[in-house]
Amino acid sequence: MKILVVQSSIRDPIGVLGEHLARMGAKLYTWLPEQQPAPPSGDYAGLILLGGHMNAHEDEQFPHLRQAVALIHQFQQAGKPIMGICLGAQLVARAFGSRVAPHTRPELGFSGLEVLPAATEPWLQAFSEGLHIMQWHFDTFDLPSNATLLMTNPICKHQAYRIGSNIYGFQFHFEVMPEIVLDWLAAKRDWIATHYPGLDDKIERQLDQYFPQSDAFAAQVAKGWLDLIPAPATV
Numbered sequence: 001m002k003i004l005v006v007q008s009s010i011r012d013p014i015g016v017l018g019e020h021l022a023r024m025g026a027k028l029y030t031w032l033p034e035q036q037p038a039p040p041s042g043d044y045a046g047l048i049l050l051g052g053h054m055n056a057h058e059d060e061q062f063p064h065l066r067q068a069v070a071l072i073h074q075f076q077q078a079g080k081p082i083m084g085i086c087l088g089a090q091l092v093a094r095a096f097g098s099r100v101a102p103h104t105r106p107e108l109g110f111s112g113l114e115v116l117p118a119a120t121e122p123w124l125q126a127f128s129e130g131l132h133i134m135q136w137h138f139d140t141f142d143l144p145s146n147a148t149l150l151m152t153n154p155i156c157k158h159q160a161y162r163i164g165s166n167i168y169g170f171q172f173h174f175e176v177m178p179e180i181v182l183d184w185l186a187a188k189r190d191w192i193a194t195h196y197p198g199l200d201d202k203i204e205r206q207l208d209q210y211f212p213q214s215d216a217f218a219a220q221v222a223k224g225w226l227d228l229i230p231a232p233a234t235v
Contacts, residue, residue: 001229004044005030006068008052008087011183016215017048017085017175020222033064039071045229046081047071049088051173055139056090056100069095081166081228083221086137089161089169096144096163107135107155108199110206110214113172119150119160123224127217132210133172134181134203140171166228174218178207 003026005014010032014021018028031039049072054062072095075082084092090100110132115124135156143149143158147169151160159171185192185200192199 001025001045001226001232002027002029002042003046003048004039004042004071006039006047006049006064006071006088007032008050008054008062008064008068010034011053011180011187012051012087013175013180014048014050015175015177015180017218017222020219021226024222024226026222026226031064033062033067039067044075044080046225047075047083049082049084049091050175051086051088051136054087056087056094056141065091076167079166081225082168083225084169085175086171086173089171090139090141092163092167092169093141093144093147093161096146098142098144100139100141102138103140103156105155106138108196109135109203110210111135111153111155111172113151113153113159115151116149118148121150121162121224123220124150124160126220127213131213131217132206133174133214133217134176134206134210135172136184137171168221168225170221174214174221176214178211181207 005028007013007030021028029040029042049068059066068091072082072092094100113131113133115128140156141158143161144163147161147163149161153159156171161169185203
C-alpha cells in the first residue's frame with residue numbers, strides 16, 4: 001500500500017514510525033517541500049503529516065502549508081486514513097476549522113500522557129498507564145468540533161484526537177529515534193543553554209528511560225492505522 005508522507009522540515013523525518021510501517025507492508029512516498037515544489041503524484045491509500053518548526057498558519061513564508069491543508073481535504077473526502085503528528089496534528093485541526101496558536105508554555109522533552117476513556121482503540125488502551133513520549137512544541141490548537149479527545153496531560157490539554165473513524169492527530173513525537181532528538185538538541189544548543197539550561201542533559205537521560213516505550217507505542221499506532229486501510233479488491 002502506498003502512503004504519502006508530508007515532511008515539512010528536513011530535521012523532522014518519519015523515523016521509527018516509518019520503519020514500522022515499512023515492515024508492515026507500507027511503501028512510503030515522502031514530500032519534502034524544502035526540496036520539491038509539489039508532492040509526488042500517485043494514488044495513495046493514506047496520508048501522514050509530520051512535524052516542523054513553522055507555525056501552522058505561516059502560509060506566506062511556507063506555501064506548502066496551504067497545499068498540505070488541501071491534501072487533508074482531498075484524502076478526507078476520499079475516505080482515506082490521515083495521521084498528523086505535532087505540526088501535522090495542528091494542520092489537521094486547521095483543516096477542520098480550528099484555531100492554532102501559541103501555547104501558554106512550551107512542552108519540551110518526554111512528558112506523561114493520560115489515555116482518556118473515549119479512546120476505545122485497543123492500541124491506545126494497551127498504554128493506559130505510565131506512557132511518556134517526546135514533546136517539542138510551542139503551539140497548541142482548539143479541538144475540532146467533530147473530534148473526540150483521546151489523550152491529554154496537565155501541560156497541554158489536546159494531545160491526541162480522532163475525527164470520524166480514520167483521522168488521527170497526535171501533538172507529541174512518537175515517530176522519533178534517539179538520533180533525531182539529538183539532532184534537534186544540537187541545532188538548538190545555544191538557545192537551550194540560554195533559555196532552558198540543563199534541558200539537553202535531561203532529555204538525553206529521558207531517551208534512555210523512555211525510548212523503548214515510545215518505540216513500542218509507534219509500532220502499535222502503525223498497525224492500528226494501517227488496519228484502517230481497506231484490503232485491495234481481489235478478482
